[in-house]
Amino acid sequence: MSATTTPLLSMRGISKSFGAVEALVGVDLDVHAHEVVALVGDNGAGKSTLAKMVSGVLNPDAGLIEFDGEPTTIPTPAAAHALGVATVFQDLALCDNLDVTSNLFLGRELKRSGGYRDDERMEAMARKVLDDLNSRIPSARTPLSWLSAGQRQAVAIARTLIGEPRLVVLDEPTAALSVAQTAEVLMHIERLRELGLGVILISHNMTDVRAVSDRIVVLRHGRNNGVFDAASSSHEEVLAAITGAPTLRRPRLHALG
Amino acid sequence: MSRRAAPAGSQSSLREANRQLVVETVKRYGGLTQVDLASATGLSQATVSTIVRELLAAGVVDTAFTTRSGRRAQMVTLARRVGLAAGVQVGHRHMRVALGDFSHEILVEQTLPLPVEHRLDTTLDRVALLVVDLLERVGASLEDVVGMGVGVPAPVDASTGMISVHGVMPGWDDVHVGQVLSKRLNVPVYVDNDANLAALAESETGAARAYTDSVFVRASYGVGAGIVIGGQLVRGFAGTAGEIGHVVVRPAGEQCRCGNVGCLDTVVGSAALLREVGPLPGVANVRDVVQRANQGDERCGDVIAHAGSTIGMVVAGLCLGVNPQVVVVGGEMAEAGETLIAPLRAAVQRGALPNSIAPLDVVPSALGTRAEVVGALVMALQSTDVPLSVDETVDVEGL
Numbered sequence: 001m002s003a004t005t006t007p008l009l010s011m012r013g014i015s016k017s018f019g020a021v022e023a024l025v026g027v028d029l030d031v032h033a034h035e036v037v038a039l040v041g042d043n044g045a046g047k048s049t050l051a052k053m054v055s056g057v058l059n060p061d062a063g064l065i066e067f068d069g070e071p072t073t074i075p076t077p078a079a080a081h082a083l084g085v086a087t088v089f090q091d092l093a094l095c096d097n098l099d100v101t102s103n104l105f106l107g108r109e110l111k112r113s114g115g116y117r118d119d120e121r122m123e124a125m126a127r128k129v130l131d132d133l134n135s136r137i138p139s140a141r142t143p144l145s146w147l148s149a150g151q152r153q154a155v156a157i158a159r160t161l162i163g164e165p166r167l168v169v170l171d172e173p174t175a176a177l178s179v180a181q182t183a184e185v186l187m188h189i190e191r192l193r194e195l196g197l198g199v200i201l202i203s204h205n206m207t208d209v210r211a212v213s214d215r216i217v218v219l220r221h222g223r224n225n226g227v228f229d230a231a232s233s234s235h236e237e238v239l240a241a242i243t244g245a246p247t248l249r250r251p252r253l254h255a256l257g
Numbered sequence: 258m259s260r261r262a263a264p265a266g267s268q269s270s271l272r273e274a275n276r277q278l279v280v281e282t283v284k285r286y287g288g289l290t291q292v293d294l295a296s297a298t299g300l301s302q303a304t305v306s307t308i309v310r311e312l313l314a315a316g317v318v319d320t321a322f323t324t325r326s327g328r329r330a331q332m333v334t335l336a337r338r339v340g341l342a343a344g345v346q347v348g349h350r351h352m353r354v355a356l357g358d359f360s361h362e363i364l365v366e367q368t369l370p371l372p373v374e375h376r377l378d379t380t381l382d383r384v385a386l387l388v389v390d391l392l393e394r395v396g397a398s399l400e401d402v403v404g405m406g407v408g409v410p411a412p413v414d415a416s417t418g419m420i421s422v423h424g425v426m427p428g429w430d431d432v433h434v435g436q437v438l439s440k441r442l443n444v445p446v447y448v449d450n451d452a453n454l455a456a457l458a459e460s461e462t463g464a465a466r467a468y469t470d471s472v473f474v475r476a477s478y479g480v481g482a483g484i485v486i487g488g489q490l491v492r493g494f495a496g497t498a499g500e501i502g503h504v505v506v507r508p509a510g511e512q513c514r515c516g517n518v519g520c521l522d523t524v525v526g527s528a529a530l531l532r533e534v535g536p537l538p539g540v541a542n543v544r545d546v547v548q549r550a551n552q553g554d555e556r557c558g559d560v561i562a563h564a565g566s567t568i569g570m571v572v573a574g575l576c577l578g579v580n581p582q583v584v585v586v587g588g589e590m591a592e593a594g595e596t597l598i599a600p601l602r603a604a605v606q607r608g609a610l611p612n613s614i615a616p617l618d619v620v621p622s623a624l625g626t627r628a629e630v631v632g633a634l635v636m637a638l639q640s641t642d643v644p645l646s647v648d649e650t651v652d653v654e655g656l
Binding site: 005032033034035136138139141142146178179180181182183184186187189190193194196206207209210211212214230231232234235 | 383
């Protein structure tokens with residue numbers, strides 16, 4: 001358990017409303033380095049809203065965000081990037097007509113002196129991050145349209161590694177993938193953890209979540225409904241917290257505060 | 258067969274190196290088109306095309322036409338000898354599936370992380386789907402599969418293929434794993450203990466290849482051993498031979514999941530290791546402890562070394578029982594290398610009776626994390642009566 005160190009990211013009492021809709025009410029979330037934290041919950045539980053706050057897309061109405069123990073705000077995606085937060089959204093946001101390298105560096109191409117694009121250095125770095133992930137993409141020059149859904153997910157994850165991130169947010173990375181592709185993505189997530197990054201994993205698939213995460217944070221109707229240690233809590237306990245069933249045992253609340 | 262190597266830097270040595278690169282790349286990706294092969298290797302299309310033609314003629318690769326973004330493309334896969342086999346290892350936290358052929362060459366493999374106490378139905382479903390996905394990756398179908406070996410981290414009764422000790426894998430006790438999978442995939446399925454399969458693999462193609470009598474020690478979430486005597490696996494009547502994780506080493510210790518008290522698993526199993534390491538940020542499983550130890554963390558290194566010497570004491574007892582020529586050490590903990598193996602070796606050599614004929618050697622696994630799936634492949638292939646090679650039959654008749 002990593003409760004003894006300062007969390008990489010700590011969110012306290014986060015609230016957000018959209019008119020009458022209470023998306024989040026006083027939600028707490030901690031993520032440490034070298035830790036995979038899964039955010040689970042029913043549709044509309046507030047998982048994506050919380051993730052969007054971490055990546056600077058949405059701003060909380062109330063609450064405190066600390067990064068490395070320092071109070072901070074994440075008003076824009078650029079601010080998130082500056083903090084070392086990288087996000088893979090559900091739609092991946094990749095360009096089909098470009099090759100893997102161009103996709104990895106989209107919008108932040110490396111320049112040589114004189115303002116020219118440094119293609120060579122970009123390709124070398126692309127190769128390196130793909131290898132760091134142990135990915136199965138044969139070439140950094142492959143056009144994206146040639147890749148399978150699993151390989152695209154790998155490219156999207158590899159993109160987060162450009163620019164030395166510290167926290168990676170993955171929104172439903174295994175949705176609509178075959179088992180072999182899911183296996184690849186889960187291995188990539190294990191790899192991110194081994195590289196010492198903090199990972200927030202949003203997923204509906206409890207098998208995938210329990211396979212790779214260290215802690216499982218359950219949201220229900222925009223509120224925290226339990227934090228579980230993935231290694232010692234059962235499928236039933238987590239499901240009970242998600243669905244609001246009377247719990248078999250009280251969820252172990254820990255690492256909060 | 259010692260063909261002299263071409264001088265370095267010459268045309269032919271370059272061509273040889275390129276050929277090797279192409280074969281290695283095809284192996285890594287399972288199957289890929291000639292265009293991808295060119296970009297993956299950095300060789301020109303023309304060079305790749307020439308090499309693929311040579312390799313095709315030599316019977317090293319197979320090619321098939323496929324389409325790539327609507328265009329015709331040439332798919333290159335490793336050539337298969339007679340039939341394919343599937344090797345599956347279902348572990349505590351991972352499953353690994355590999356496809357291989359009669360040369361015991363792995364054509365493609367994939368690992369999938371599994372949850373704690375994973376469910377039998379979900380896991381077997383994923384095994385079946387993963388096998389089918391991987392077959393597709395190498396351009397093959399279920400008809401090409403002659404057999405499937407499955408390794409599980411529990412003792413297996415060889416006559417029925419069922420787990421013979423209850424409680425070791427909760428939820429898996431009363432299910433005929435082989436039958437479930439063979440019904441689903443319509444291939445013969447052979448189930449065995451994972452340490453037994455790894456022992457078989459190391460004995461057939463790995464570190465114990467030169468010996469007839471060997472013991473494989475699998476140091477993972479728990480500890481198990483596989484015994485090969487006279488080239489044959491020794492399973493025992495109910496399949497519990499080599500279950501050294503349940504040797505009592507601390508009679509006043511903790512209760513094990515087998516029901517006994519103070520088993521080796523309760524002292525060096527994953528829960529015990531993590532407890533000994535203490536609460537460390539980012540250390541949640543055996544692999545984290547090993548990774549830390551390899552990065553030079555003293556506490557993690559000490560815990561692994563201590564586990565090594567405790568396992569060694571028990572292995573010494575096993576060696577007194579079966580007198581092997583070599584002990585091969587594998588499993589996740591063996592990734593720590595000599596940190597684990599040196600104290601294990603010292604304890605084995607201190608505890609086992611030294612003989613003047615053949616000193617007992619303790620070596621790391623040659624197949625590493627693949628040992629179990631290679632063993633599963635070997636078992637599936639050994640259980641299949643397909644002629645190994647047409648040429649051999651011809652030779653025999655010609656004599």
